[in-house]
Amino acid sequence: MSLLSPRLQLKVAQKQILTPGLVQMVTVLQLNRLELKEMITQEIVKNPVLEESTEEPGEEITPEELMPLLEAEQEHNADPADRQLLEAAAPGAANAPDGLAGDVAINGNLFPDAEETAAATVAEPEVPTVTDPALETPAVTDPFDEIDFGSFFDDYLDPGYRTPASESVDKPSFETFLSSPVTLGDHLRSQLSVSVISEAVRNAAESVIGNLDEDGYLTAGLEEIANVGEHKQADVEEALRVVQSLDPAGVGARNLRECLLLQIESINGKGGVAWLIVSNHLRLLETRQYKEIARLLGRPLEHVEIAVKMIQHLNPRPGLRYSGAGARVVEPDVFITKDGDDYIIQMNDEDVPQLRLNAQYRKMLDRDNGQTKEVRDYVRERYTSAIQLMKNIEQRKQTIMKVCQAIVRRQTEFLSHGLDYLKPMMIKEVAEEVGVHPSTVSRAVASKYVHTPQGVYELRYFFSEAVQGPSGGSTPLLTLKRMVKKMIEEEDRTKPLTDEHITAMLQTQGINVTRRTVAKYREDMKIPSTHQRRVRN
Numbered sequence: 001m002s003l004l005s006p007r008l009q010l011k012v013a014q015k016q017i018l019t020p021g022l023v024q025m026v027t028v029l030q031l032n033r034l035e036l037k038e039m040i041t042q043e044i045v046k047n048p049v050l051e052e053s054t055e056e057p058g059e060e061i062t063p064e065e066l067m068p069l070l071e072a073e074q075e076h077n078a079d080p081a082d083r084q085l086l087e088a089a090a091p092g093a094a095n096a097p098d099g100l101a102g103d104v105a106i107n108g109n110l111f112p113d114a115e116e117t118a119a120a121t122v123a124e125p126e127v128p129t130v131t132d133p134a135l136e137t138p139a140v141t142d143p144f145d146e147i148d149f150g151s152f153f154d155d156y157l158d159p160g161y162r163t164p165a166s167e168s169v170d171k172p173s174f175e176t177f178l179s180s181p182v183t184l185g186d187h188l189r190s191q192l193s194v195s196v197i198s199e200a201v202r203n204a205a206e207s208v209i210g211n212l213d214e215d216g217y218l219t220a221g222l223e224e225i226a227n228v229g230e231h232k233q234a235d236v237e238e239a240l241r242v243v244q245s246l247d248p249a250g251v252g253a254r255n256l257r258e259c260l261l262l263q264i265e266s267i268n269g270k271g272g273v274a275w276l277i278v279s280n281h282l283r284l285l286e287t288r289q290y291k292e293i294a295r296l297l298g299r300p301l302e303h304v305e306i307a308v309k310m311i312q313h314l315n316p317r318p319g320l321r322y323s324g325a326g327a328r329v330v331e332p333d334v335f336i337t338k339d340g341d342d343y344i345i346q347m348n349d350e351d352v353p354q355l356r357l358n359a360q361y362r363k364m365l366d367r368d369n370g371q372t373k374e375v376r377d378y379v380r381e382r383y384t385s386a387i388q389l390m391k392n393i394e395q396r397k398q399t400i401m402k403v404c405q406a407i408v409r410r411q412t413e414f415l416s417h418g419l420d421y422l423k424p425m426m427i428k429e430v431a432e433e434v435g436v437h438p439s440t441v442s443r444a445v446a447s448k449y450v451h452t453p454q455g456v457y458e459l460r461y462f463f464s465e466a467v468q469g470p471s472g473g474s475t476p477l478l479t480l481k482r483m484v485k486k487m488i489e490e491e492d493r494t495k496p497l498t499d500e501h502i503t504a505m506l507q508t509q510g511i512n513v514t515r516r517t518v519a520k521y522r523e524d525m526k527i528p529s530t531h532q533r534r535v536r537n
Contacts (some may be wrong), residue, residue, distance in 0.1 A: 025392040029399060030443040033333045033348055035168045036393070043389055047381045049361050050389070053354035128303035182321040184216060184251070185209050196480035197238075204231040208252065216319025217253040217259070257282055263314045273299055273307040285311070288535045296508050332451040334404050334459075336415065343415060345404045347397055355390050357383065396444075402434045402446045414462075418454055424476040427463050475511055481521050483511075488527055493535040498534045 018026075031039060044050050192202065199485075207229040211220040218240070226236045232437050244252040249266035259280045260415045261270075262278035269275055279284055281293050285308065294304045335346045364371050364379045407430070413421035427445075431438040446461035464476040484502060497505075501520065503515045527533075 007059065021392070023386045024388065024415070025395060026443065028389075028392045030446045031395045031396075032328065032447045032449075033331050033352065033446075034395075037352050040355065040393075043386075044353065044355075047382055047386050049379070049391075050355055050386045051058070051358045053356040083380055117121050152466045184214070184319045185210065187322050188212075188243065188246050195242060197242060198235075200232065200235045201238050201242065204229065204235040205242050207503060208236070212252065212319065213321035215317040215420065216248070216323075217255050218252055236313065248315070248318040250315060256316055259316060259318065260311065262313050263318070264311075266377060269310075273297065274310050277304070277307055278311065287532070290535065321385070330449050331454065332456055333398065333448040334450040336404065336408060336450055336452045338415070338453055343412070344406045345401060345408065347401065355386070355393070357386055370382045399434075399436065399440065399444050400448070403430060403441055403459070404450065406433050407450075407459070411462055413443050414456060417462050417511045417528065419482065422462070422464075422479055424465060425447050425463050426465070430463075475520075480506075480511065480513070481525060484518060484521050485525055485527065488522070491533075493533065496533040498530045 028036070028039070044052060053401065070371075084250075088437065100121070150441050178391070192205055197205070204225070207225050208218065211218055211225060219307045222236045222240065225231065226233050230238075238278075240252060244262055246252075249257040250263045253262055257278060261275065264270065264272070264275050264278065276297055277293060281296060283294075284293050285325070290304050290308065291301060294301045297304070307470075332348055335348060337344050337346070363369055363377050367375055368375070407425070410416065410423060410425050414423065427441050428438050431441045445463070448459045449456055450459055463480050483506065486501055487497060487505060499515045502518050502522075503513060506513050506518070522529075
């Protein structure tokens, strides 16, 4: 019988632990331009020592020069480190090497011009450090600061008597004026509000609209709507007819056939050839048996073909225009432009806040100012966190630049001539060339876009596997898919190419693929099978 008792065990194990700085570096690397801008804005709000860099001239100190000072303070935890940090961050420190200053900037001008430095020197003359308050230099006040312009305009430009109510009116926020997408339900209810119907039918129509899916189809039965909403069956049926008469045409249908018939009826096509085809021969239309449809309807084949073209312009998902995903905003993170025979790579830093350290908090690190240890530790931790963020942002920029340089070296022919010259490229190969882990390259190209002379592409678009091509070379999968699609587009509709035929044609060009691979690519491009593409005469 074993007894439970506390025991001490010693074992050796290896664990991979991600530090907060490494976690932030990985997170920042996979952000695109818009996400990075939002993240920087949030960090500026949370971290008081971070601020957006301005164009005002002044001496600067880099985070690389300030970080050793913070590390020294953490190791020694003594006064000299605080004093050294103060001297390095002071705007006019005379003994600061290489022009160290209070504002630490990144992605900005780390080497100011001589004129800017001279202007900064004139604007901020050196003041000797004193401890006696009696020896301190009195601050120079601006005469304009003594004038209360608000009272001046109130006294001399008073428009007259104003009631307290008029002075305390809260103006509406600008957020109330921002446009919001119109949903399918809102669009239908706006039309229903001006329809002349009874109140009972109107309430039933609201229930019908509430049971429409994003494509505009009715997902619930009429009896279920009547029972749940406590409506009369006749009111629900009338409400369905009212909803089906609204825009967009075809909304409120219970199946595809009814959806297409409602759209044909909306253009006064009821009883025509297209109406008859959708009503009675939808299966033959799907299999493209136009000659059989003409025989059954007793109409010329030309009339059937005209009706088929009209049916092809109908929308099988009428509600998707209002309930579908909105347009995706894409802003290139990188610009690749051609300059002579060379390509220039440039990061898109426009509207991205440029960070620097606020020098006003440097006084809180001085023990002589009477700050507690908790305050000094907090300010030191905020400075360290801010420098870490700025380094990670710079590291993100350098990694993306190196990856783009590798892409340009490998895809020069694509940048010059187009998609037909795209070469196969693996993430592992670029990672070895750049000198990082493949996961780092994967994060660097995630959700990021590049503007090239051939258009805007996702960075991940350039990475594709290769298949054995002619002359022992390799062909990227994207090029192979385009070749398959082009063969299908140029085929004879009465005798469409099978997957075996396409495979044989590719093999004659020196590309070794299997039938299963061709079928997979065809399904990925949403191309119907041979049976569905065949047009029967």
